[in-house]
Amino acid sequence: MTDSSRSRVFANVRQACRGAGEDTIAQELEALGTAPTADLPAADIHTAFLANVLKNQGSVDCVANRSGAVKALADYLYRHFRSHRLVAGNDPHLAAMPWREAGVLPRFGSVEPGEPVALSYALLGVAEIGGIVTLTGKANPAANNLLSEHHIVLVESTRLVRDMEAAWECIERESAKTGRSRGVNFIAGPSSTADIEGKLVYGAHGPRNWHVILMGDVPANALEEAHALAGR
Amino acid sequence: MKQTSHTFLDNAHTALQDRDKAARRDFMALFTPLIRNAAMDDFGHFEELRQHVKEVRQHTLDNLDHYLTRFEREALHNGNHVHFATDADQLNSIVLDICQQHSARRIAKGKSMVTEETGLNDYLKRAGLRVMETDLGEYIIQQAGETPSHIVGPALHKSAAEIRELFLAKHDLGERELAETSDMVGEARKVLREHFLKAEVGVIGANALIAENGYSMLVTNEGNGDLCANLPNVLIVCTTIDRVVPRARDATAMLRLLVRSATGQPQTCYTSFYSGPRREQDSDGPLETHFVLLDNRRTEILASDYREMLQCIRCGACLNHCPIYAATGGHAYGWVYPGPMGSILTPLLTSLEQSNALPNACTSCGRCAEVCPADIPLPDLLRDLRHDENRQKLSSSRWRLGMRLHAWLARHPGLYHACTGIGIAALHLLGQRKGSFTQLPMASGWTSERDFPAPQGKTFMHQYAALQRADKAREDKSAAVAKPPRRRARPGSGKASGERQEPGLRADWPLKPDPRRPGKTRPGTAGGKGTGKGKPGAHPGGPRGKKPRSRQSDDR
Ligand code: SF4
Numbered sequence: 001m002t003d004s005s006r007s008r009v010f011a012n013v014r015q016a017c018r019g020a021g022e023d024t025i026a027q028e029l030e031a032l033g034t035a036p037t038a039d040l041p042a043a044d045i046h047t048a049f050l051a052n053v054l055k056n057q058g059s060v061d062c063v064a065n066r067s068g069a070v071k072a073l074a075d076y077l078y079r080h081f082r083s084h085r086l087v088a089g090n091d092p093h094l095a096a097m098p099w100r101e102a103g104v105l106p107r108f109g110s111v112e113p114g115e116p117v118a119l120s121y122a123l124l125g126v127a128e129i130g131g132i133v134t135l136t137g138k139a140n141p142a143a144n145n146l147l148s149e150h151h152i153v154l155v156e157s158t159r160l161v162r163d164m165e166a167a168w169e170c171i172e173r174e175s176a177k178t179g180r181s182r183g184v185n186f187i188a189g190p191s192s193t194a195d196i197e198g199k200l201v202y203g204a205h206g207p208r209n210w211h212v213i214l215m216g217d218v219p220a221n222a223l224e225e226a227h228a229l230a231g232r
Numbered sequence: 233m234k235q236t237s238h239t240f241l242d243n244a245h246t247a248l249q250d251r252d253k254a255a256r257r258d259f260m261a262l263f264t265p266l267i268r269n270a271a272m273d274d275f276g277h278f279e280e281l282r283q284h285v286k287e288v289r290q291h292t293l294d295n296l297d298h299y300l301t302r303f304e305r306e307a308l309h310n311g312n313h314v315h316f317a318t319d320a321d322q323l324n325s326i327v328l329d330i331c332q333q334h335s336a337r338r339i340a341k342g343k344s345m346v347t348e349e350t351g352l353n354d355y356l357k358r359a360g361l362r363v364m365e366t367d368l369g370e371y372i373i374q375q376a377g378e379t380p381s382h383i384v385g386p387a388l389h390k391s392a393a394e395i396r397e398l399f400l401a402k403h404d405l406g407e408r409e410l411a412e413t414s415d416m417v418g419e420a421r422k423v424l425r426e427h428f429l430k431a432e433v434g435v436i437g438a439n440a441l442i443a444e445n446g447y448s449m450l451v452t453n454e455g456n457g458d459l460c461a462n463l464p465n466v467l468i469v470c471t472t473i474d475r476v477v478p479r480a481r482d483a484t485a486m487l488r489l490l491v492r493s494a495t496g497q498p499q500t501c502y503t504s505f506y507s508g509p510r511r512e513q514d515s516d517g518p519l520e521t522h523f524v525l526l527d528n529r530r531t532e533i534l535a536s537d538y539r540e541m542l543q544c545i546r547c548g549a550c551l552n553h554c555p556i557y558a559a560t561g562g563h564a565y566g567w568v569y570p571g572p573m574g575s576i577l578t579p580l581l582t583s584l585e586q587s588n589a590l591p592n593a594c595t596s597c598g599r600c601a602e603v604c605p606a607d608i609p610l611p612d613l614l615r616d617l618r619h620d621e622n623r624q625k626l627s628s629s630r631w632r633l634g635m636r637l638h639a640w641l642a643r644h645p646g647l648y649h650a651c652t653g654i655g656i657a658a659l660h661l662l663g664q665r666k667g668s669f670t671q672l673p674m675a676s677g678w679t680s681e682r683d684f685p686a687p688q689g690k691t692f693m694h695q696y697a698a699l700q701r702a703d704k705a706r707e708d709k710s711a712a713v714a715k716p717p718r719r720r721a722r723p724g725s726g727k728a729s730g731e732r733q734e735p736g737l738r739a740d741w742p743l744k745p746d747p748r749r750p751g752k753t754r755p756g757t758a759g760g761k762g763t764g765k766g767k768p769g770a771h772p773g774g775p776r777g778k779k780p781r782s783r784q785s786d787d788r
Binding site: 005006008009010012013014015016017018019020022025028029032033034035036037038039052055056090109110129130131136137138141142143145146147163164165168171172175179180181182183184185186187188189190191192193194195196197198199201203204205206 | 256260263274275276277280281284285287288291294295296297298300301310315316317318322366367368369372385386387388390391392395413414416417418421424425428445446447453454455456458459461462463473478479480481482484485487488495498499500501502503504505506507508509510511513514515516517525527531532534535539
């Protein structure tokens with residue numbers, strides 16, 4: 001059935017199109033130029049990223065290195081759960097973290113019912129949207145992004161890009177190396193809904209809390225300035 | 233879904249009686265434009281981005297054969313099954329076939345206006361499947377047995393109290409308060425989580441299909457679409473052929489407009505791109521993925537003079553800014569798509585006979601065209617549909633006679649001005665004592681709801697001509713004082729060439745080429761948005777011919 005439907009749809013589409021050659025089409029598309037992107041709230045990309053994460057109702061931490069990241073994680077877990085447990089994807093960057101230094105007890109794999117915290121290692125952070133990018137796979141089981149109550153993301157400061165187009169360039173470079181991944185997830189905030197009388201509620205289906213830890217060289221006043229820019 | 237667009241006026245009348253819902257609509261009509269405007273101001277390059285995305289969308293539609301072929305090739309390469317459906321029934325039966333092949337009983341469904349259009353839920357339900365909408369708004373109306381009232385917020389017509397009652401009745405969860413909105417959201421989360429984990433098939437829509445890499449783009453805030461796309465073993469993406477964009481960066485450019493126009497956010501919480509089934513090294517994800525690409529008369533629209541409507545990105549901004557939508561709500565439109573975009577899509581996707589009331593549900597205020605991120609000239613398309621309605625003799629013969637009479641008069645400006653002058657003077661005389669009319673012959677539709685103010689005695693053209701005369705007399709007087717009198721033609725007055733011109737009309741009236749709509753003309757108003765406010769002469773000899781469009785034939 002769909003073979004003949006396919007032919008019919010394509011016949012109708014062709015009739016309504018101008019039948020230009022591939023080269024002409026490619027040239028015309030190129031000539032359309034690029035889209036304007038959003039201005040960043042700060043000249044420094046780290047500050048801009050952190051400010052936009054905060055605007056998206058995420059919470060943030062800045063740490064200098066992996067030891068700092070593990071300590072920040074331990075603080076976060078203790079603050080919210082009086083525990084040191086979390087679930088992390090099978091990502092080599094996460095496996096190599098000095099977990100024992102802060103007594104954090106990670107379990108590597110997918111979130112199971114009753115496990116409230118998941119940790120992801122982001123491929124990228126995108127300053128324009130205050131969001132992060134993960135690729136699906138063993139390193140990032142979808143359940144960890146979507147089923148936990150608290151989703152924590154570790155982003156290296158060297159992995160920040162300005163906008164979504166720059167992010168796609170990186171994603172395409174990754175794809176060239178490892179093949180197209182099944183899913184590319186841009187995450188920019190906790191799960192939310194305004195479907196009841198327009199009132200905003202967090203934790204519609206996915207995480208109620210979204211916490212980003214920016215790791216690496218970040219200007220000393222970036223965090224403070226980001227809070228001031230975001231007004232929170 | 234049973235269509236009731238032909239009874240729009242009755243539906244609207246009924247909707248207006250419900251004061252609570254009308255008050256909520258009024259609030260949303262004030263609130264949603266505020267958040268959209270704030271987001272656009274914050275972004276700062278709205279017009280530049282809108283024109284860029286428009287050009288890309290136009291380019292894509294002009295070359296849809298190329299991009300659709302490319303998308304299909306890439307999607308197959310990524311391991312998907314790609315199906316084409318010419319109409320609603322075909323899409324439904326393709327989806328049912330896939331479900332039956334996998335002996336599926338439970339379907340988790342993300343928000344999809346396309347499957348509303350095809351009535352997929354009822355179709356699957358009749359075949360014994362359990363379909364659960366997972367977007368909170370869609371879930372609420374599914375439980376209530378209703379249809380969406382808005383393309384972005386499908387349950388915004390319901391009060392929190394109604395939703396509370398609904399949940400208490402539908403969820404067998406014992407005694408509880410559900411006093412807060414967050415309690416209701418939490419309850420839906422709990423109920424739906426179970427369904428997500430048990431569903432064998434996930435069905436989602438797509439905001440864009442990317443030709444260069446075969447990914448589909450899914451934009452949500454709740455994350456429900458992603459749960460549908462990741463947890464069940466089979467994923468079916470139902471969308472339409474016009475969703476294709478050339479490159480990933482075209483999808484992200486469109487996304488910037490979409491989220492700001494729809495919800496006033498700079499970015500949605502979850503923007504996901506899915507390419508196909510689980511890879512060997514993956515620990516989760518569907519084992520099998522399908523695209524079902526629906527035509528359902530979109531190729532007819534592509535070939536017609538309404539092609540621009542296919543540029544719609546389904547943001548809902550035109551609904552939020554439309555005074556008719558605010559007054560009547562979405563259900564009055566009687567089908568899937570309400571508001572200005574629905575008043576165009578419904579006649580095109582169903583039939584003008586069934587829905588000719590919708591293009592008339594327009595005040596020609598032009599707000600929709602101003603905010604539409606796809607820059608679709610919605611009021612122009614609505615006017616063209618009204619012209620089609622007239623041509624196809626779908627309106628009453630009395631109305632058509634009136635239109636013919638008006639058209640004839642409008643083509644004889646001298647007579648037109650004389651007649652309106654007499655009419656206005658007469659109404660002035662008759663109404664000057666009370667200041668308004670409570671009844672007027674042939675205008676009961678107006679006077680049954682409100683008084684008609686008595687005119688002040690002179691038409692606009694009379695007053696304008698008088699002002700111009702006074703202006704000119706003043707100029708002549710000051711010229712006579714400054715230097716010896718010498719008559720000069722004023723620019724644009726037409727007097728230099730001895731042409732006679734109606735006072736106050738621009739030299740380029742009525743028509744000049746419209747740069748926004750190649751091959752078309754619009755009234756030569758300076759910098760106007762082309763809202764087509766019924767100005768005489770906008771389309772001499774009728775609106776644009778149905779096909780082929782001049783632009784297409786030029787480009788061939
Ligand atoms: S017609 Fe324009 S404003 Fe209306 S939904 Fe479509 S893109 Fe949005």
